[in-house]
Amino acid sequence: MITRINVGPIHPGTHGVLRLLVDVDGDTIKKVEPHIGFLHRGVEKLVENRMYLQNPVYMEKLDYIAPLAFDELYVSAVEAAMGIPVKERAQYIRLIQLELQRIASHLLWLGTLANDVGQLFTIFMWAFSDRDKVLRLLEESAGTRMFYVNQRMGGLIRDQPPDFAEHAAPLLDYLDQRIAQFQEVLEKNPIFTERMKGVGVLNREDAIRFGVTGPTLRGSGVDYDTRSNQPYYVYKKLNFSPQTRGEGDAFARYKVRMLEMKESIKLVRNALKSMPEGDALGMQIRLINPVPKNRVVTVSRETPRGEGMMYMVADPQRPYRLSIRSPSFINLSVLNHIAKGHRFADLFAILASLDPVMADVDR
Amino acid sequence: MLTGNPLDMLGQALQSGNLTTSVIAVIAYAILIAIIIGVFDYLFGWFERKVIARVQLRHGPTYVGKYGILQNLADLIKLLAKENVIPANADRIFFMTMMPSLLALSIFIVFLIPFSPTLQATNLGLGVLVIFTLLSFAPSMIFLAGHSTGNKFADISAQRSVIMLISYELPLILVLVAVAVMANGFNLSNIVNAQSPWYFIILMPLGFVIFFITMLAEMERPPFDIREADSELIAGWFTDYSSPYYALGLFLDYTRMLLGSLLISVIFLGGWLGPAILPPVAWLLIKAVVVAFFIVIVRVTTVRMRLNNLLRFGWIYLLPLSLINLVITYIVFIKGP
Amino acid sequence: MKIDRANLASAIEEGMAQGFDYLVKITAVDNIASLQVLYFVRNIAQNKDELLEVDIPYSDAWVPTVTKYYAAADWYEREMAEMFGVDIRGRHVRRLLLEKWDGVEAPLRKSFGWGSPTYKSEE
Numbered sequence: 001m002i003t004r005i006n007v008g009p010i011h012p013g014t015h016g017v018l019r020l021l022v023d024v025d026g027d028t029i030k031k032v033e034p035h036i037g038f039l040h041r042g043v044e045k046l047v048e049n050r051m052y053l054q055n056p057v058y059m060e061k062l063d064y065i066a067p068l069a070f071d072e073l074y075v076s077a078v079e080a081a082m083g084i085p086v087k088e089r090a091q092y093i094r095l096i097q098l099e100l101q102r103i104a105s106h107l108l109w110l111g112t113l114a115n116d117v118g119q120l121f122t123i124f125m126w127a128f129s130d131r132d133k134v135l136r137l138l139e140e141s142a143g144t145r146m147f148y149v150n151q152r153m154g155g156l157i158r159d160q161p162p163d164f165a166e167h168a169a170p171l172l173d174y175l176d177q178r179i180a181q182f183q184e185v186l187e188k189n190p191i192f193t194e195r196m197k198g199v200g201v202l203n204r205e206d207a208i209r210f211g212v213t214g215p216t217l218r219g220s221g222v223d224y225d226t227r228s229n230q231p232y233y234v235y236k237k238l239n240f241s242p243q244t245r246g247e248g249d250a251f252a253r254y255k256v257r258m259l260e261m262k263e264s265i266k267l268v269r270n271a272l273k274s275m276p277e278g279d280a281l282g283m284q285i286r287l288i289n290p291v292p293k294n295r296v297v298t299v300s301r302e303t304p305r306g307e308g309m310m311y312m313v314a315d316p317q318r319p320y321r322l323s324i325r326s327p328s329f330i331n332l333s334v335l336n337h338i339a340k341g342h343r344f345a346d347l348f349a350i351l352a353s354l355d356p357v358m359a360d361v362d363r
Numbered sequence: 364m365l366t367g368n369p370l371d372m373l374g375q376a377l378q379s380g381n382l383t384t385s386v387i388a389v390i391a392y393a394i395l396i397a398i399i400i401g402v403f404d405y406l407f408g409w410f411e412r413k414v415i416a417r418v419q420l421r422h423g424p425t426y427v428g429k430y431g432i433l434q435n436l437a438d439l440i441k442l443l444a445k446e447n448v449i450p451a452n453a454d455r456i457f458f459m460t461m462m463p464s465l466l467a468l469s470i471f472i473v474f475l476i477p478f479s480p481t482l483q484a485t486n487l488g489l490g491v492l493v494i495f496t497l498l499s500f501a502p503s504m505i506f507l508a509g510h511s512t513g514n515k516f517a518d519i520s521a522q523r524s525v526i527m528l529i530s531y532e533l534p535l536i537l538v539l540v541a542v543a544v545m546a547n548g549f550n551l552s553n554i555v556n557a558q559s560p561w562y563f564i565i566l567m568p569l570g571f572v573i574f575f576i577t578m579l580a581e582m583e584r585p586p587f588d589i590r591e592a593d594s595e596l597i598a599g600w601f602t603d604y605s606s607p608y609y610a611l612g613l614f615l616d617y618t619r620m621l622l623g624s625l626l627i628s629v630i631f632l633g634g635w636l637g638p639a640i641l642p643p644v645a646w647l648l649i650k651a652v653v654v655a656f657f658i659v660i661v662r663v664t665t666v667r668m669r670l671n672n673l674l675r676f677g678w679i680y681l682l683p684l685s686l687i688n689l690v691i692t693y694i695v696f697i698k699g700p
Numbered sequence: 701m702k703i704d705r706a707n708l709a710s711a712i713e714e715g716m717a718q719g720f721d722y723l724v725k726i727t728a729v730d731n732i733a734s735l736q737v738l739y740f741v742r743n744i745a746q747n748k749d750e751l752l753e754v755d756i757p758y759s760d761a762w763v764p765t766v767t768k769y770y771a772a773a774d775w776y777e778r779e780m781a782e783m784f785g786v787d788i789r790g791r792h793v794r795r796l797l798l799e800k801w802d803g804v805e806a807p808l809r810k811s812f813g814w815g816s817p818t819y820k821s822e823e
Contacts, residue, residue: 121415347595
């Protein structure tokens with residue numbers, strides 16, 4: 001007998017306002033149908049009516065767990081349309097901020113993952129307290145804790161404080177330790193590994209066919225990371241290497257994110273070491289030049305959830321059309337495929353391993 | 364005729380054999396147990412919140428009363444002040460009776476546990492078997508309670524409850540058989556007295572581990588809170604219970620925790636045995652609190668088990684291990700020196 | 701790369717044969733005169749990106765589905781159908797993605813919203 005269960009959008013392990021219609025036969029999932037759109041704000045329409053400099057505020061609310069990633073992506077698209085080069089020091093600072101943002105985002109993901117597999121709020125609170133420390137560091141660098149709006153065409157609105165490297169070093173060491181501790185608490189627990197291994201398997205062919213991105217793609221053994229495949233800023237110089245796992249199950253995706261955090265820590269360390277002196281400020285608002293009409297740009301960035309892409313048709317004052325490829329959207333669309341045939345309890349482990357952010361899905 | 368402090372007097376009255384005295388004493392004892400359960404449930408509620416908060420880098424309740432000790436009372440008043448909603452498609456009779464009967468059952472089982480050599484309502488020859496037979500009613504009652512709400516999440520939880528029953532009940536009974544072999548019977552007083560020099564936790568460590576795990580499952584504590592499963596099933600079988608019934612549900616939760624800790628203390632930790640500086644009943648309660656502390660620590664550090672894993676775990680690991688435990692016990696203590 | 705609507709299927713098949721097996725995004729642009737549907741495809745092995753542009757007229761706004769080749773196209777096509785009023789032919793799932801609230805038709809077309817001739821205010 002098939003029962004149809006309405007999961008969400010209010011409670012069961014929901015990531016924001018996700019609603020799933022799940023057909024279960026006993027305890028086995030037959031079909032998952034995500035219903036999205038509860039958080040649709042029409043961002044793509046909104047930006048068409050606003051000037052280039054008014055838009056970063058909207059872009060940050062696309063993915064409220066990693067606001068900086070989309071802010072930077074949008075500003076990069078505008079820079080590409082205007083033909084403004086980014087100052088070298090600003091490239092380093094942006095990289096540091098993006099990687100810190102990635103760590104903060106993955107820490108939050110770790111907490112929600114532990115929650116969803118039934119470890120109510122212990123790992124969550126630990127991860128949150130660490131995320132708070134990262135956010136404090138970001139505040140030092142970018143000015144605010146959550147919504148930064150600190151990117152300007154060609155650079156940033158302000159430089160890093162001079163003692164930033166001294167404050168960052170102990171935190172990075174601490175994070176290294178903490179990530180090892182998290183791994184110890186989770187991976188040495190046979191219940192956790194048993195719940196994650198072999199669950200929600202997405203093989204290599206299907207990962208490409210379904211177009212998933214980010215850790216979900218790399219967890220399936222596809223070695224594609226925008227940071228190395230379409231290198232931007234100074235990732236090449238800092239010895240960035242993408243993290244890949246071949247199993248394609250929820251545990252592989254978990255592992256990829258844990259390894260990515262370590263990689264991010266390494267990148268921030270390297271960047272702090274080799275950061276050049278100089279000017280990092282972006283253009284002043286009144287100096288920003290109008291964009292040539294009908295200039296078309298495509299910019300890709302690796303956000304914490306996967307590859308974010310912006311396709312922009314430019315007008316002199318405002319974007320004529322801004323199409324946003326959101327990583328959560330396409331990662332969520334694979335849910336039915338990988339959750340079918342698993343137990344009802346696995347649905348939440350799988351969902352957590354995909355790490356969707358609903359604001360990003362709905363736009 | 365009755366001497367000593369009130370507790371001793373009550374104990375003597377319970378054992379007196381005089382019908383009138385016994386009846387009055389049993390009523391007084393029932394009131395005493397009710398008070399103990401009320402106080403301990405309340406304190407467990409506060410204690411669990413505080414311990415969990417400390418592990419999670421939080422403070423827990425601080426505002427109502429000293430160290431937030433009155434927070435649960437405030438919550439209780441809030442719950443009772445709310446409207447009691449009975450869903451339209453619920454089976455009203457089961458919906459309204461199952462939660463109170465579950466609570467009554469748990470309280471009755473606590474009533475059957477001996478608190479000291481004299482403080483016991485009855486000294487049943489098959490005490491352990493009676494208690495665990497009554498305990499095994501709970502999953503079926505939970506099934507009815509969940510199924511009668513007409514909520515799909517509660518329904519799933521109710522089904523899980525039955526599957527859970529078949530996964531842990533057998534090893535539990537086999538460990539109890541080993542205990543009975545050691546104590547030469549199922550009488551709870553005899554079991555405690557048999558632990559006089561060495562507690563069973565030392566003589567039968569394997570048995571204790573199995574018993575602790577199965578009692579966790581029996582009490583629905585994490586990692587076996589499969590039928591409550593907060594992140595999957597909202598609140599499992601009591602998703603649709605509101606206001607007074609929800610308060611009863613929380614009360615039930617802590618009563619079962621007290622019951623489980625008491626049973627573990629009586630069967631494996633020597634019950635009321637301990638140095639004479641404290642009365643026997645105090646030793647039992649202290650041991651129960653220590654066990655409860657460990658139960659809370661387990662809750663705060665592990666993830667939830669999946670249903671089919673529990674089934675496999677029960678049949679592949681717990682059942683053979685409990686058999687091994689039984690065989691070892693038999694060979695070492697009955698056939699041995 | 702600009703292609704004709706009639707040649708879309710064959711162009712994508714040819715792309716698949718060359719290893720463009722990953723669909724990055726399907727979207728559309730309203731160019732007032734006509735609609736432009738865009739297919740971003742990628743060859744992961746060789747790290748190459750390609751953009752297919754299909755111009756379709758307003759009066760006859762439809763494209764054939766590409767879900768046969770890319771499973772990822774499913775949600776993108778549904779989103780585009782809802783946002784731009786582009787009919788997708790040959791699909792099995794007809795349900796829209798965001799469920800078309802308030803009877804709004806094709807909100808991302810330029811005819812919708814402030815300053816457009818068809819815009820009606822709340823009162």
